[in-house]
Amino acid sequence: MLTRRRFLRYAAVAPVALSPAVWSASPSVPQISARAMTIHKRALIFDGHVHALDREFYHGGSMGTQTTVGQWDLPRAREGGVGAFFLSVFTPEEYYPARFETKQALRRIDHALRQLEMNRDHVELALNSADIQRIRAKGKMAAVLDLEGSYDLDGDLGVLRELYALGLRSAQLSAHNWNQNYADACCSPPKSNGLNDHGRDVIREMNRLGMVINVSHSSDETISQAIDVSDVxxxxxxxxxxxxxxxxxxxxxILLKKLAAKGGIFGFQIGSEFAYPKEYDWLTAQRKKTFWDTASIPDRVKGKTIYEVDELVAPQFPMLGAQVPESVMMKVDDWVAVVDKAIELVGEDHVAIGTDFDGGPTLARGMRDVRDLPMITDAMLRRGYSEERIDKFWGGNLLRVFGQVTHASKTIAS
Structure with missing residues (x-):
């Protein structure tokens, strides 16, 4: 059996071979208009969701080293204009059955903090919007820790407070794609019909601490009730x-309107599985299952140690977009057209970007990785977006709400 240290040493020198079927072809460098590049470089690009460290946790290495693996690292993010990002502290379902999820969250936060320290000349941890502005003024990127898969909070607000003390400033209410004992997820049979009393207590404590309530992966009922309960x-x-x-x-x-009516922000995942039915249907037919199907997990992890679970899940990271034929491939303009629909519905003050890079999105035609975010700015100009609207989408809206939430926190009792 591999220990944690031996596993990382092994993985660093012998990275897992990924099936060619999951690799997208490497397109050439896209041509971007001069005006789009000027606007993009000036804007704050604040990405609401990035799997920035999954690869490094399981396979070793530094987020500061540019690679050809996956969709994101610090050098490529800088080339793509990124100024701030929510760094996913991802705890997959495989850790849930044996109740390893809290330990895994702590390991991931420890790893994230060590990676940020290792790359302190280029990136710093941000705890509030003032931190983001201060870090950006120094020419660095700002990272906000966001828990993805909050099975960890089950039954104990003390865990939430300890994670906050370590630097966590955002958390998904639901577990990844499973329900737990306080908030139903999007893709499991309902257990609480949204939130139970403890789930409401979690929201109130997050309000008190000044933490972003992240409703991605939550069920419709959970989202609706969270909007009702939250003060921010x-x-x-x-x-x-x-x-x-x-x-x-x-x-x-109806939920997008409700979220916006209370000042909330909707971050668009960059992939075709959410935004382009033609490509989603093709991918689902190829896989013969939906991307959220987790039914086999309990049997696969039964009796395993946490290190054996590490070995089991490591091959999936980084989670890459699938290779698809051009006949079903989404274009960047197709993706921006989806953003248009939301703006028509709730206005330009409630939209943002949450790419999910290295979390599995199949990118638009011609897009290689985070370096090609300016393609979106160019597409927005083609659709007649004003510079003000582009600025709001790329970071202004998310920065505003992040400031509201973190500044609304009440004094924490010692």
């Missing part, structure tokens, strides 16, 4: 529109 706006960091692709992971218009 809530955020869907990486989502899609159900009117575009009718899957439970996407949000219906």
């Amino acid at each position: 706006p809530v955020v869907a960091t990486h989502h899609g529109l159900r009117t575009v692709n009718n899957i439970p992971r996407n949000m219906p218009d």
Whole structure:
């Protein structure tokens, strides 16, 4: 059996071979208009969801080293204009059955903090909006820790407070795609019909601490009830529109309107699975299952140690977009058209970006990785977006709400 240290040493020198079927072809460098590049470089690009460290946790290495693996690292993010990002502290379902999820969250936060220290000349941890502005003034990127898969909070607000003390400033209410004992997820049979009393206590404590309430992966009932209970706006960091692709992971218009009416922000996941039904249907047919199907997990992890679970899940990281034929491939303009639908519905003050890079999105035609975010700015100009609207989408809206939430925190009792 591999220990944690031996596993990382092994993985660093012998990275897992990924099936060619999951690799997208490497397109050439896209041509971007001079005006789009000028606007993009000036804007604050604040990405609401990035799997920035999954690869490094399981396979070793530094986020500061540019690679050809995956979609994101610090050098490529800088080239793509990124100024701030929500760094996903991802705890997959495989850790849940044996109740390893709290330990895994602590390991991931420890790893994130060590990676940030290792790359302190280029990136710093941000705890509030003032931190983001201060870090950006120094020419660095700002990282906000966001827990993805909050099975960890089950039954104990003390865990939430300890994670906050370590630097966590955002957390998904639901577990990844499973229900737990306080908030139903999008893709499991309902257990609490949204939130139970403890789930409401979690929201109130997050309000008190000054933490972003992230409703991505939550069920419709959970999202609706969270908006009602929270004293501050809530955020869907990486989502899609159900009117575009009718899957439970996407949000219906009625909830988008409700989220926006209370000042919330809707972050668009960059991939085709949420935003382009033609490509989603093709991918689902190839896989012969939906991307949120977790039914086999309990049997696969039964009796395993946490280190054996590490070995089991390591091959999936980084989670890459699938290779698809051009005949079904989404274009960047197709993706921006989905953003248009939300703006028509709730206005330009409630939209943002939450790419989900290295979390599995199949990128648009011609897009290699985070370096090609300016393609979106160019597409927005082609659709007649003003510079003000582009600035709001790329970071202004998310920064505003992040400031509201973190500044609304009440004094924490010692």
